[in-house]
Structure formats: structure tokens, C-alpha cells
């Protein structure tokens with residue numbers, strides 16, 4: 001098995017990286033950054049997001065494993081003190097894997113024939129920082145509403161615990177095939193009206209966003225962000241591609257959610 005390691009640069013992650021490399025070499029694994037079968041990330045969920053974008057061209061053939069150097073994460077099953085157990089699982093690997101849906105993002109620009117295409121693991125947002133974002137929201141090809149506010153966030157099930165949750169979106173179990181549209185500070189009064197609640201669309205549906213004002217946007221795809229103008233349309237749907245994780249053990253999804261957002265201490269406090 002050829003393994004690539006992606007790490008962040010904090011002191012702990014660098015130390016864990018060195019320790020893991022030694023263990024892998026001792027167990028006859030080869031380290032291959034260019035064409036790996038397995039990608040191990042060391043850091044946090046953010047580090048796994050970076051690795052996903054770095055290796056997006058290999059999604060069909062690679063599996064990911066996340067080691068967290070802090071708390072347990074949503075994409076990271078292993079803690080930094082569990083390297084021997086992880087390497088033993090790699091030695092006994094039988095191709096165990098689990099896959100999750102990704103978000104397909106297509107952006108059409110004025111005056112360009114080809115649309116730009118991105119894949120998101122967590123979410124994509126469109127925001128306007130200088131003034132209100134006004135856009136028409138379509139579900140499939142039917143106009144649903146005219147949105148006015150700071151922006152919109154479209155997320156995957158695994159991304160639903162990220163930015164989506166902070167803007168009031170629901171947490172979606174990652175076994176569900178769905179994408180979610182959540183509002184960011186919508187304007188609602190006697191004149192302007194939006195749904196004002198998150199919306200989860202079916203696997204065969206897509207969301208189109210057509211800005212009324214075409215400039216001054218910030219478009220994000222996971223941790224990547226760019227200032228954009230002349231956007232004619234954004235189209236979001238579940239991607240054909242999926243992300244595959246090597247799964248040697250299972251942490252119940254709702255336990256992860258409880259651990260990340262509630263914690264035993266808060267549960268019993270009165």
C-alpha cells in the first residue's frame with residue numbers, strides 16, 4: 001500500500017508525522033505523495049479538507065484516514081496516541097471503506113462559455129460583503145423565492161456540522177443523500193420574504209442561484225474563498241463522485257455530534 005501523509009504545521013502534528021513515518025516504514029509501507037492508495041491526514045478536520053482538495057483528482061482510487069491531534073473530529077477517527085493501533089489496522093487492511101456524498105458546484109460567468117466546476121466536502125457559500133445579496137433561488141428549474149440577505153450556504157451531510165450549523169442549518173446523518181440550503185442573515189419584513197428556515201432537497205433535485213446584482217461576491221468552497229464578479233448562475237447538486245474513508249472501526253455519528261457540541265459535563269449541569 002502506498003501512503004501519503006498530509007499534516008498541518010503545529011508542533012504536535014509535526015511530531016506525530018515523524019512518529020507515523022517511522023512506524024509505516026518499519027511495517028514495509030511506502031510513502032508516495034504523488035500516487036497514493038491511502039492518504040493519512042494529521043491535524044484536524046481542516047487538515048482533512050485540505051488533503052481532499054489536494055487529491056480531488058484521485059477520488060475514485062484513494063481512501064482517507066484522519067488522525068486528530070486535538071479533540072475527535074468529524075472526519076478524523078483516530079487520536080494522535082493511537083498510532084500503533086492504526087498501523088496494525090493498515091497491516092491487516094482488507095479494503096474496508098465507507099463513502100460520503102460530495103457537493104457539485106458549477107459557476108457560470110458572464111461572457112464565458114464554459115462554467116467552472118468545483119467539488120466541496122463541507123459546503124459552498126455565496127455571500128455579498130458590500131451590501132445586500134439579492135438573488136433568485138430555484139429548486140430544479142422552478143423559481144422558489146427571491147432572497148435578500150448576507151448570503152446562502154449549501155452543504156453536504158458531513159459538512160452539516162460545520163458552517164451550516166453555525167447559520168442555523170440542521171445536522172444531517174451522513175448516510176443520507178441530500179444537500180441542504182441554509183440562509184445567512186436573510187431580510188424578512190413586511191416587504192421582503194424568504195423561507196427563513198433551512199431546506200433539504202432530494203437526491204435528484206438541484207439548487208440554482210441567480211444573482212440580481214452580479215458583482216461583489218465572495219464565493220467559498222470549503223476553506224477556499226475568492227472574490228467574484230459577473231456571476232450569472234450557481235448550480236448545486238449531489239456530485240457523482242464520493243469521498244472514501246478507510247474504516248477500521250466505527251464511531252456512532254450521533255456520539256460524535258454529542259461529543260463535539262454537548263459534552264458530558266453540559267448534559268448533567270442544571
Ligand code: NAP
Nearest residue numbers: 044045046047073074122123158159161162163166222223
Ligand atoms: P478554520 O476557520 O480554521 O476552522 C473552522 C472550524 O471548523 C475548525 O474547528 C474545524 O475543525 C471545524 N470543521 C471543519 N469541518 C467541520 C465539519 N465538517 N464539522 C464540524 N466542524 C468542522 O477553517 P478550516 O479548518 O480550514 O475549515 C474550513 C471549514 O470550517 C469550512 O468548510 C466551514 O465548514 C468551517 N467554518 C465554520 C465557521 C463557523 O462555524 N462560523 C466559519 C468558518 C469556517 P478542526 O479544528 O478539527 O480543524
